[in-house]
Amino acid sequence: MRLMLGARIQSFRKQNKLSQAELAKRVGISASYLNLIEHDKRAVAGKLLSDIARQLGLRADQLSRGITTDMIERLQQTARRFASEGAFQPAELSQIEQFVTHFPGWAHLLDEQIKAHEAGEKLNELLSDRMSHDPVLAETLHIMLSNITAIRSTSELLTLQGAMADEQRAKFTRNIFQESKRLSATAEKLLLHFDSKISLTEPEATTSPPVSDVTKAEAQPNLPASVRNDETFHHVRQVITAARVMETHKHHQFDPFAIAAYFELSPRLTFYRLSELEPHEMLPAFGLLEIDNASGVLYRKEIGALRLPSRSGACPRWPIYRALSSPGHPVMMRMHINSGEFVNAFAIAESDERRHIHLPPLTKAVMIYTEMTAPRPDSYVPSVNVGFHCSICARTNCGDRRETYALLSEG
Amino acid sequence: MVRICVIEDEPNIIEAMRYLFESEGWDVVVVSDGAKAVAAVHEIRPSLIVLDYMLPNQSGLAVARELRENKETEGLPILMLSAKGQHKDKEQAQLAGINLFMTKPFANSELLDNVKQLLAADDT
Incomplete structure (x- = not known):
């Protein structure tokens, strides 16, 4: 995880109207070495980083602001994905370093959002995996969604449809009542299902043998x-x-x-x-x-x-x-x-x-x-x-x- | 006259759909058993099929595949309704020849719009 400092040093140097030779002289290195640093071909840290930052009127941590290669790669990857879907201008992909240099705070915020989104996607995958491997959960959710569909369609007909025969209206009202009862009964079953799953993780009872699953490794x-x-x-x-x-x-x-x-x-x-x-x-x-x-x-x-x-x-x-x-x-x-x-x-x-x-x-x-x-x-x-x-x-x-x-x- | 074949096993969803479609002046025929659906479609000759994903005895996907394999029914517009809305479910539905996939629960207006859109596309 290398810090990408070159472009930021160059940017602040120019803001301070310093030539490469002048800044290099002030911190005791050659201009060519500073050139390598500014193009991220040489790493910079410790005393040299503090000296450069001081000459630019900053503290070392202000100069680095935690911009890392990992962060830049993550931003680039996301930008490429959006570009392939037509939601990002591919021409801007090459401007990533300028972006993080000039707007490190915004870059951090965006990076945090990407990380949170990736974590959410992983969780979603895990839950979806759990659903497909848990037949009771999958079936129960299917039943609940069917109940909800019936309730929603029927109540929409009752509220949005124009004139309706009294007999039909009464029938639909009964259907909604029936479906609501089923929905609450199914929700209770689901709760019991989760309860039983949770109890499996509690300490083993001493009077009864534990239920155990086997995996290859154990x-x-x-x-x-x-x-x-x-x-x-x-x-x-x-x-x-x-x-x-x-x-x-x-x-x-x-x-x-x-x-x-x-x-x-x-x-x-x-x-x-x-x-x-x-x-x-x-x-x-x-x-x-x-x-x-x-x-x-x-x-x-x-x-x-x-x-x-x-x-x-x-x-x-x-x-x-x-x-x-x-x-x-x-x-x-x-x-x-x-x-x-x-x-x-x-x-x-x-x-x-x-x-x-x-x-x-x-x-x-x-x-x-x-x-x-x-x-x-x-x-x-x-x-x-x-x-x-x-x-x-x-x-x-x-x-x-x-x-x-x-x-x-x-x- | 437009004839809609509703292949669905949940009685209260059927009743709501029947009312909704009949209010449009369409003829509605219901089949609740997946295993009997293909034969029923051949007999009913509907303008469009509203097909549930999960049915007793034969899945909606299997029904769609069979319909697509038969010359008489290969071009019939099929709208699939499903409580399963994952990407892989939609992909499977597409592979089975479904024209439009809707996840449950849905708004009646959305269902009607989609049915009308499929009927219009089939007319052209």
Whole structure:
């Protein structure tokens, strides 16, 4: 970040009616050296800068005024962008140094505005990214905008349209009332959604296992304690490596149940291990969800288009719920999700019966899944239309719906 | 006579649009299911389509693409309404052959102006 002082020194020198030779002599340097300084070919700082400033009747900080190469580049970049859109005269691009020299205060102000605008754009991108990755938020906002559209159009008709039959007027008034009720109900849902997100960042409860997401970099420490501390899992890690899975793919075709059987390991730990592996040319990425018999989410790793619940509740058609109802029985399903993609899912549940007699057995179901292209018509594995959560699922003809699609809900 | 096909699934928006268009003396036909929209358009033969972006069973974009692929409907003016107003959504709509993209919520006067503009352009 170099200070661009040359043009300012030259400008103030001329204002003071000093020649290069005269100023150079006063500060004890050669005229040619001052010439290099004025053309920003030599840097100037410290005592020399103070001396030059003093000779020009200024303090060093007044001379520099913080004009840096970064600042000039930022201004130039913005000017170029506007010039390409026809909102700035390209001829003025070359006058940037004159501008910052003569109007350093204005240049700073403009630079600060550009920086604030860039920060705003970044935030906008982040929020937009969050929206596209948060199906509940995106759907809820869509519903709210639909409510607002209905209210705005209808109220405009009531206020701006001329004569209207009483019956029609009453109908429109009812519609506005209905839409307003829906809007407030949806806003409340949105608030709850944010509340649940916020609570995930609070300190972990000591009585319940934490919900954890996994990323490539922190795969190991985020696994649930029941897996992380299981000695067998260390053995599973040694046995199942990406290389071995790929070498032996003819025996299992990357079917997680077949992989567990081939290596003679528990399906649950095999699923967890597969979800840790880095995808490779042949080796697909595996997503994973584990829940308990109260449908609470114990662990989730999302991949692709399938969205996993963060706390509880998903589509009752998901194979993980079928597995939960029949511990020990493997369940396979091709999930045809709302966005049109297919997901190959494998689920199994384990039940711990050895608990206190008054306690229900603790059952945990785990589902591993991969993305896939459309299933072959001769496939023996059923393909089932599934959603995410009823309130944001548009499959209107679904017999398993437990909650109305919020967009169609009656007030 | 001008016939507008409104492909939209939100009943109260439909009712407001129907009133607005009928006040102009236009015939209005409504389709609420994305999967049935293309067949309905072939039957209705509208002067213009007002198409919602998000529809049950088939998206508005998919409907537009299908209409553009068919010789009989490839030139039909389509105005898309959407709660999604991001640049990429508008770009996708343009690629699907949408003539005009409007974000929700909108002013009735703006909707009417745009519909009239598209109808006039189609007439020339």
